Amino acid sequence: MTVKKTNGLFLRIISALIIAGPAYLAIYHGAPYFNFMIALFGLLMGWEWSKMCLGEFKFPGILLSTFCGGIAVLPFLGIPIEEALLIAPILCTVLFALSLHKQGRIWFAIGSLYLALPICAFLFLRSTGDIGLSFVFWLACLVVATDTGAYAAGITIGGPKLAPRISPKKTWAGLLGGMTSAFLTGFIFATVFEWEKSLLIAILSTVLAVVAQMGDLFESHVKRRFGVKDSSQIIPGHGGILDRLDGMMSASVLLAALIIATNGHLLTWF
Known part of the structure; x- marks a missing residue:
């Protein structure tokens, strides 16, 4: 790995750690x-x-x-x-x-x-009641797991591109890797927190992973449309807030919509 890539990775890790602390406390305390x-x-x-x-x-x-x-x-x-x-x-x-x-x-x-x-x-x-704290942590973790799994599968397996005109680096293998990571994350959360429907929650996590990737692709399309690499440089090594939250934005909308559309019945899974 070149010195430039090593420095870039180090910067990303440091930035993530600095942001993670305050974000965790804000989510935890509501x-x-x-x-x-x-x-x-x-x-x-x-x-x-x-x-x-x-x-x-x-x-x-x-x-x-x-x-x-x-x-x-x-x-x-x-x-x-x-x-x-x-x-x-x-x-x-x-x-x-x-x-x-x-x-x-x-x-x-x-x-x-x-x-x-x-x-x-x-x-x-x-x-959303007492489950709200777990909801947000679960959503954040499954999106991170999706991105990590997609990246790992993409660079190790490669293969056909998912949307070459929008995001040349994304592959179908990466999408499947992200879905698998999200499934495991959902199952682990359901087991640890003793949620009622562990398998259904794992499947829902997989669906949310696909939607998160769609959100990522949408923002990539907009950035490509306007010829920008990152939405901003406010987070060293990461880009902008939109770059970090694009997948979580789309996944959160779907999850909230499902809760409202089922008149809260989805909450009985947890």
Whole structure:
């Protein structure tokens, strides 16, 4: 391994360790710490999305960033977070109008929905009774396991590319490796926490792994569309907040949607 790659890997590890501590504490203690963390992520994601789509961060970007960060504050004002999902389509139109002469205005405007959905999902999952803490840790771990398994299988097995025009390094073997890692993670969590339906939770973890990879591919498509490698350089060795949370964003939305669609019946698995 070259000195450059070694330094890059070391930097990634150090950055991950520095972030992991505060993130763990915020998730563990819940509100208001978890809300403050999500608010910070929302502000930064709005900034990154604006810079990526418009190439600048001016009033439209500030508006998007403030909206995303403000969602996590709504519960303290006695306002349900669902209200943000009613505002998001209106804001989408406003952002489009404000960036009318910019080439990336459509993608930028879509950001109000793209970012608001997972932010609301994160807050919803953490607030889901006593299981909320385990939910968020499980989701975070299975996405990390998916990425790790996909990377390991991709470099050791290789083979046909998954989406060569979007992400040339991703392979079908990597996808299967990620799904396998997620399945094992789900089964381990179900066993350790003594959840009711361990096999079903492992299968659900596999489905969430596929959705996480789709979320990763979606952001890769947007970055390729605007010719950027990373959403930002705010995390040394990793890129931006969007680069780190893209898979978790899509997986959290699906998990929250399934809980709501089943009227909470999915919670009986845990």
